[in-house]
Amino acid sequence: MSVKRKNKIDNGIAETEEALFMGNHAVVQGLLEAGVGFTAAYPGTPSTEIQVRLAKLHEKGQLYFEYSVNEKVAFEVSAAAALSGVRSAVIMKHVGVNVASDAMMALAYFGVQGGMVIVAVDDPGCQSSQNEQDSRFWGKFAHIPVFEPSTPQEIRDFIPKIYDLSEKYNMLCMLRMTNFTSLSTGIVKHRPVEEKLSWNGEFVREIKYQIPARYLLHKGLHKSLKELVKDPLFDEFISLKESSSSSERLIITHGAIYPIVEYMAELYNFDGDILKIGAIFPLNEEKIAEIVKKYKYVYFVEELEPYLETEILAIIGRYNLNVTVLGKEKLQIPYENSLRPDALKEAFSRIVADPNDDSVFYEIPDPSPLPKIFDSEELLIPRTLPRLCDGCSHRGAFYSIKKATGEDFIIPSDIGCYALGQVQPVDVGDYWLCMGGGLGTALGMSKVNGKKVIAIIGDGTFFHAGMPALLDAVEYNHNITLAILDNSLTAMTGGQPSPSSTTWKRKDFNPINLEEVVKGLGVKWIKSVQAINVKENVKIVKEALEYQGPSVLIFKGECIVNKLRNMKxxxxxxxxxxxxxxxxxxxxxxxxxxxxxxxxxxxxxxxxxxxxxxxxxxxxxxxxxx
Amino acid sequence: MKENKETVNIAFLGLGGQGIITLAKMIATSALDTGKKVCYNEIHGLSQRGGSVQSFLRLNEESSPLFASSDVDIVVGLEKMETLRYLYGIKEQKPKVILLDYFEIRNTNYFGLEVFPEEEEIDKEIKERAEELYIFDRENFKKQFKGNFIPYNVGIFSALTTFEELGITEEIGEKIVKKLLGKNILLSQVNKKAFKEGKKWIKKI
Structure with missing residues (x-):
């Protein structure tokens, strides 16, 4: 099938300007230069700045962007564009991919007509997330090529190339970044794009979308992967930095931490070579084997999981290469947290040591941990805990809930600013699991513990993943109270609109009435209160808790950051x-x-x-x- | 003193809402404006306001904005406890420290915490760990403004133009403040004033 290309595309060759771009903004620049006309997202830090900028470009009429209700929907609307021949992108944080993955795994089988990239931003160190899963694994799992840039310039340079490959091989691709690549700012050479990018396409029916024998598509996918690795353009995602002298040592690392590895190598006078892998999946086995066989010692430096180590060890085995491999365990590189230079000191002192001296490679026992609330022993420096803002309306709701419930209640919380209510001294909420997970688990908690449970959720999260759980509560008359803390905003990521935002001015946007949705799901006990009336609300919370069956109490209160922003x-x-x-x-x-x-x-x-x-x-x- | 060509590693430390990232952006934009290489990174947590915020910037360097704490040249602290926490991580040497005279009184009921460092203790520890300590006089700077909006970050930026190794002239600094913070007419006047005043209130201890 041929696709009529409407948008001008260049392969990132023409560079006319230099500017400071943070990684996230470099993503937008790359998308513009690749002629991507259709984009969608659900807000999620550390990917938020990409979305905020795309929303502005939509306002200007340059491309299409929407904040979808959740990542799965965002993925699906973008997938439709790609199936209709339009270059599209969907942007989310790492855990968003879990939500989108149902559609993603299947779209990989379909393939795409217009290039499509899913931008997944990981959060090593869980700076603003519930876990630090490593998105590099999606490639192998979903059979989608995964690319990992290292600097803002590389992000901008990679994206048009990825779209070319995505279209050439009809494959959905992933751009994997981390909070480091996302939030690092550097000088980027680029071509400013002013023209409007079209998002009009045409869907053409194909038998492969319909047939039940999907395993045939699976077969085709493996064939495409084999062809892709042989493409000369694919080779450009791998680079070898050679030292002046011929060395026996090679460090293998990946895009996301390459700049840090390069810096540490210099700091420790490492005299070997460094292989940077920017195409995480599939791996070009032949090329990697050819490089690796020139060395005697190969060191793997990876953030989070030893993905490349495991994969390349298999290549070394298949090609029967005679090299000594030192990886995660031998170099004592932590599996957890983001790898900042200080966390790599031990690893580099081992990398530059004599690899045959066993005394270097002892295991370091875990240091005795400080009490959780302190960072340092010297003078007891308390940890600065995240907290609700001064003047946050949620604090009013928490006060009422705290006074009404006392010690006796199980209080599942959820993902959003109000999760910070769990932090002392506010101390309302027992756990947070995943988007919508507070309400879902509340149903089981109430059943198993034989008592009323009060779950806390925000408006954005309720629309994202809370609605199905509330439907379940009605369906089986689960004895729960749901407190929806409604600030009509996706506040934690910096104030993006939620479906119920009445202040968002966009022509094609219809704010959703939260009460009507709750009513529509069949809830019989619903009350909406102003969060500021803290004393009266204590009584109303008690009423909601006394009700046998699902009751919903909506606390209204404006986000203070948003309020201050607009204050005259x-x-x-x-x-x-x-x-x-x-x-x-x-x-x-x-x-x-x-x-x-x-x-x-x-x-x-x-x-x-x-x-x-x-x-x-x-x-x-x-x-x-x- | 280092030559201008050499890498300068700067750590900015403080709390959410203080304008740390904007401060780093001002330095980086000035560097770009004078044709230097530069890169920086921001690290912040969950909260909009009040959480720990760090930014790391490297002048004459373009690959990794992060550097080992043993490699830091200048520490710019906008809050004392956050600054000391970082200084505790440096064992190998003493950096130059530029510090806003600000200690945030936290709610001491965190976990019923009774052991809470006194400001004087923190001052002493910071002084011990700095090769040179420069204090930005917050109180007197504040007195120059009438409203609630006091851009300490712009004041510190102004003070930083007096440090030769950064290579930011007054002229460039002024231009950058206008370029980055000049959109809102009302605030831009305050920012302009903050830049003018800032350098007067930095003092070597």
């Missing part, structure tokens, strides 16, 4: 009348706004951080806060 008048901070204050600690301990602190035995409000939200005034039993 200066903030008026509140203060505590020390004459009236009884030092009961209600505001300090139970409400726990970071702006309220103890100083010289008095409770005061920090004037430079108070947002004047007024919640604490509602909490005070003696009206001392004004």
């Amino acid at each position: 008048t200066p903030v008026k901070p509140l203060s505590i009348d020390q004459e009236l204050c009884t030092r009961c600690g209600n505001c300090l301990i139970d409400f726990a706004c970071p702006s309220i602190v103890k100083e010289d035995g008095r409770i005061i409000i920090k004037q430079d951080t108070c947002t004047g939200c007024g919640y604490c005034a509602m909490v005070c039993p003696v009206n001392a806060i004004k």
Whole structure:
């Protein structure tokens, strides 16, 4: 089938300008230069900046972008574009791929007509995620080529090439990044793109989409992978940095941490060569074997899992190469967390040591851990814990829930700002699992523990993955209360619209009425309250908890960051009348706004951080806060 | 003093909402403007406000913005506890430290935590770990402004133009502040003033 190409494409050759781009913005630049007209996403840090910029480009009319309700839907709308011959991209964080994977695994079998790339941004160190899964594994699992750039320049350079390969071999591809590549900024040579990119395509029916014998498509997929690795363009994703002297040693590493490995090699005067693998799957076995066989010692430096180590060890076996391999265990490279230079010091001291000296490769026992709340022993430096913002409306809802439930309730929480309610001193919420997982587990918790359970969710997460679980609650009359903390925003990722955002101005956007959705799912007990009425809300929470069966309580309150952003008048901070204050600690301990602190035995409000939200005034039993 | 061509590694440390990333961006944009290579990285956690934020920047370098803590030249701290936490990680040498005179009073009821470092103790520890310590006088800088919006990050940026190894002239600095923070007419006036004032309030201890 031939595709009429409407958008101008160049292969990243013409470079006319230099500018500072963060990795995420370099992704957008790459997409523009590749002529990608159709994009969709669900907000997720560390990939958010890509989406925010695409949303702006949509506003300008340059391409199509939507914040879909979840990653699976985002994937599917983009897949349709690709099946209709339009170059498309779908952007998400690593765990979003789990949600999208049902569609992804099957689309890989179909193949694409217009090039399609799924951008997956991993979060080693779980800086803003529930886990640190390694997306490189999706390639082998889903049979999709996976590429991994190392710098903003490389991100921009890779993308048009990936689209060329995606289209040439009709394969869905993945661009895997990490929080390091995403959030690193560098100078990028690029060609500014001003023209409008079309997103009009035409779907052509093909028998392969319909036939039941899908295993034949699986067969075709393996054939395509074999052809792809032989493509000269595919070779450009692998590069060897050779030292001046011929060396016996080779470090093999991957795109995401290459700059750090290169830096460490220099710092430790490593005299060998470094192989950077930017095409994670499939691996060009022949080429890798040819390179590896020139060395006596091969070192693997990888962040998260020893993926390349395992794969290349198999190649070494198949090609019968006589090399000594030192990997994750021998070099004592942690499996967990992001690999910053300091975390690689031990590994590099081993890499530059004599590989035959066994005394170098002892196992390091785990250091005795400090109590969880401290970072350093020297002077006890407490860890700076993530917290709800000064003036966050969720804090009001948490106060009411805390007062109504006491110690006796199981409180599953979910993914979003309100997950921070679990952090002391707010301390509302027992766990967070995955998007929508709080409500889902609440159903089982209530059944098995034989009592009412109150689950907490935000508006964005409710639409994303909470609705099916609520339907289940109605279907089986599970004895749960769902507290929806509605700020009509995807707030944690920096304030993207959620389906119920009334403030988002976009012509083709219809805000969804949350109450009607809940009603439509069959819930009989629904109440909507303003989160600021903290005292009255305690009673209403109790009512919701007394109801046998599923009840839903919606707390409304604006995101303070968004409110401050749009505020025209200066903030008026509140203060505590020390004459009236009884030092009961209600505001300090139970409400726990970071702006309220103890100083010289008095409770005061920090004037430079108070947002004047007024919640604490509602909490005070003696009206001392004004 | 290092020659201008050499790599300069800078660590910026503070809390969410202080403008750390913008500060790094100002330095990087100035570097690009003067034809230097530069790269930087940002590390932040879950919270919008109040969480730990770090940014690492390298001048005359374009591959890895991250560097070993033993390799840091300048530490720019916008909050004392965050700064000391980083300094504790450096065993090999003492860097130059530029510090905003700010200690955030945290809610001491975290985990019923009674052992909480005193500001004086932290000051002492920072001084011991710095080769040269420069303090940015927050109180006096603040007095120059009427409203609630006080851009300490722009003040520090201004102060940083007095350090030769960064190679940022006053002229470039002013241009960059206008370029990056000049969109909002009201705020741009405050930022302009902050840049003018900033360098007056840095003092070597």
